[in-house]
Amino acid sequence: MASTMPHHLALLLLLLASPAATRLAAGAGACASEKFPAGKTYKTCEDLPKLGASLHWTYDASKESLSLAFVAAPAAPNGWVAWGLNPTGEGMPGAQALVALKGSGSSAPAVKTYNITGYVPLGGASTPIAFPATDLAADVGSGGKIRLYGKLQLHKGMKAVNQVWQVGSSVTGGAPDKHAFATDNLSAKSKLVLAGKALAAAAAPTPAPAPAPAPDAGGPSASSGGSDSGAVSSLAPSAGKSPSAAATARVSAPALLVLALVGFLAMV
Structure with a gap:
């Protein structure tokens, strides 16, 4: 038995490093535990790397449509959450955004669409976006998280x-007020991969954000030069199933140890 132990251990390490083991570990992401109302199911979920948010989605390649549920806790009970696609850049300018606003009262959050064109405040009314949106709705889930639902008609040939x-x-006045300028706020962006080997949503690496400018009542100024930090702050307005590698990182060491022990006992 002793002479075969190194061989068994080597096989075990290979199993743990295999794609199958990686997929099993990735499936343990927190997003998988989210329970939606009847009729709302999604093939893929991804724990987004910032702000404790997650995205649940189904991409229909034949119709080039994306059904989604974005889940995040607002920064305060009567706040707002937003998610969007940016076909022209990595920051907020150019983003085609869906915003769910809680506001005061016990009614369900209102959902609005905004085409983020630059460093200007948003108004209380929706603006048309480049991806026609239907089935817009929102509710409040466990822990006060807002769940934002929608279906987008994407551009032909869009894969990522x-x-x-x-x-x-x-x-205020039906419009989202300015958000915080913390590092996580300024880094809330990644790549959504719609078509590929595993139809995976993978977080894209982003450079460290520049120090945030001091907030002022008028929002970011045009002199910010189009930086990402200014872009993200512009969504603070007052007028106008293959999870990502991030999910894999959440698998605990004890879980991997149990997998290792089971595999080893099966081979001994």
Whole structure:
């Protein structure tokens, strides 16, 4: 038995490093535990790398449509959450955003669409976006998280696109107020891969954000030069099933140890 132990251990390490083991570990992401109302099911979920958010989605390649549920906690009970696709850049300018606003009262969050064109405040009314949106709705889930639902008609041939998301603490006049300038707020962006080997949503590496400018009542100024930090702050307005590698990282060491022990006992 002793002479065969190194061989068994080597096989075990190979099993743990295999794609099958990686997929099993990735499936343990927190997003998989989200329970939606009847009739709302999604093939894929991804724990987004910032702001404790997750994206649940189904991509219909034949119709080039994306059904989704974005889940995140607003920065305060009467705040807002937002998610969008940016076909022209990585930050907020150019983003085609869906925003769910809680506001005061006990009614379900209102959902609006915004075409984020630059460093200007958003208004209380929706603006048309490049991806026709239907089935827009929102509710409040466990822990006060807002769940934002929608279906987008994507552009022909689109296989991957930048996604951005954000959370804020308050709503004024039906419009989202300015969000925080913390590192996580400024880094809430990644790549959404719609078609490929595993139809995976993979977080794209992003450079460290520049220090956030001091917030002021008028929002970011045009002199910000189009930086990502200014872009993200512009969604703070007052007028106008293959999870990602991030999910894999959440698998605990004890879980891998149990997998290793089971595999080893099966081979001894």
